[in-house]
Amino acid sequence: xxxxxxxxxxxxxxxxxxxxxxxxxxxxxxxxxxxxxxxxxxxxxxxxxxxxxxxxxxxxxxxxxxxxxxxxxxxxxxxxxxxxxxxxxxxxxxxxxxxxxxxxxxxxxxxxxxxxxxxxxxxxxxxxxxxxxxxxxxxxxxxxxxxxxxxxxxxxxxxxxxxxxxxxxxxxxxxxxxxxxxxxxxxxxxxxxxxxxxxxxxxxxxxxxxxxxxxxxxxxxxxxxxxxxxxxxxxxxxxxxxxxxxxxxxxxxxxxxxxxxxxxxxxxxxxxxxxxxxxxxxxxxxxxxxxxxxxxxxxxxx
Numbered sequence: 084x085x086x087x088x089x090x091x092x093x094x095x096x097x098x099x100x101x102x103x104x105x106x107x108x109x110x111x112x113x114x115x116x117x118x119x120x121x122x123x124x125x126x127x128x129x130x131x132x133x134x135x136x137x138x139x140x141x142x143x144x145x146x147x148x149x150x151x152x153x154x155x156x157x158x159x160x161x162x163x164x165x166x167x168x169x170x171x172x173x174x175x176x177x178x179x180x181x182x183x184x185x186x187x188x189x190x191x192x193x194x195x196x197x198x199x200x201x202x203x204x205x206x207x208x209x210x211x212x213x214x215x216x217x218x219x220x221x222x223x224x225x226x227x228x229x230x231x232x233x234x235x236x237x238x239x240x241x242x243x244x245x246x247x248x249x250x251x252x253x254x255x256x257x258x259x260x261x262x263x264x265x266x267x268x269x270x271x272x273x274x275x276x277x278x279x280x281x282x283x284x285x286x287x288x289x290x291x292x293x294x295x296x297x298x299x300x301x302x303x304x305x306x307x308x309x310x311x312x313x314x315x316x317x318x319x320x321x322x323x324x325x326x327x328x329x330x331x332x333x334x335x336x337x338x339x340x341x342x343x344x345x346x347x348x349x350x351x352x353x354x355x356x357x358x359x360x361x362x363x364x365x366x367x368x369x370x371x372x373x374x375x376x377x378x379x380x381x382x383x384x385x
Contacts, residue, residue: 086160088122089153091115092130096150100139173360176204176222178213181299182276183226183345187319191364191371201360217348223361225348228277235351242345242372246280247321248334249305250313260337263287272304272314273297276343280315283341305331317343 095104095115105112123130130146142150175195179188195203206222213225214233230238248261255261264287273294275281285291295312298304301320305328308314316324321333347368353361 084125084156085121086156088118088125089156089160091118092122092149093153093157095119095131095140096142096146096153099141173200173357174202174204175224175357175360175364176206177224177226177364178206178208178216178222179226180210180213180228181207182228182274182301182320187317187345188226188368188371191367194367194371195364214348217350220350220354223349223353223357224364227346227348228275228280228344230344230346237349237351239347240344241347241368242343243279244317244319244343244345245335246276246315246317246341246343248313248336249308249316249321249324250332250334251308251310251330252313252332253310255332255334258332258334261334262337266313268293269295270312271295272307272312274299274301274304274314274316276315276317276341277345279342279344283339284315286339315341 091104091108091110094107095101098104098107101112101115104110105115108115110118119131126149128145128149129143130149132141132143192203192205195201206216208216210227210229210231213222213227214231214236216222217225217236218233230240232238248255248266268288271294273296275297281291296307298307301316301324304314304316305324308331321331325331325333347365349361349365
């Protein structure tokens with residue numbers, strides 16, 4: 084069935100006026116009349132009642148019956164046209180713990196955000212939940228601070244990142260390095276950076292519960308920091324936050340600095356529909372890590 088004929092009838096059923104229909108469709112009135120006649124011949128029924136000398140028309144009972152069919156036809160035709168002309172969107176879902184989600188991957192997000200063919204879904208979750216979602220294939224890629232052996236999950240260590248001390252204390256102005264033993268653990272604002280950092284903390288301070296306050300957001304921890312408190316943060320986080328908080332002193336540890344290890348995890352058999360997108364995202368992750376301007380602190384894993 085010719086779509087133009089149906090389109091004309093749908094418009095006429097709304098206006099019930101030949102002149103208005105012709106104006107709305109940028110046609111002549113004779114063209115409208117011709118299309119309506121052709122549609123009636125095609126269907127074998129009379130759709131409108133015509134009266135000589137009157138521009139306004141009236142639908143017949145068959146016209147009223149066909150009106151809903153015609154509107155459905157028009158809607159389906161529009162959907163087909165939209166489908167034909169639309170960009171195919173690939174979807175990839177990423178689950179991360181908060182400490183990794185902030186700052187470290189923002190440039191990768193920006194890169195994929197520019198690609199209109201990819202829909203990026205980011206979720207902040209706890210480590211165990213991320214492993215479960217990867218195992219169940221409810222998310223495509225996860226970034227976690229711990230290596231947990233789980234069925235159907237591939238774990239790849241992608242970064243060992245050196246961590247440094249951050250403080251607002253003026254006594255560290257111009258200091259090039261610090262010994263952990265010289266720091267007061269009761270003034271520590273504690274963030275969880277993974278197992279390797281926990282081991283370093285226990286080695287230097289003994290009691291893991293001896294810190295002053297624990298938070299789960301690096302940005303919040305900087306907001307809370309006073310002139311006496313201090314914290315340990317990855318260099319990638321430090322360099323970003325330094326731009327927002329120029330009064331912060333960043334001091335490396337002089338020996339055995341703590342490390343943050345980041346693991347990228349995915350399912351052993353990703354969904355076929357997302358396999359190519361997942362591969363592309365992983366390649367971008369490795370490229371991003373290699374391009375980081377903190378090579379003195381970042382050690383990539385290939």
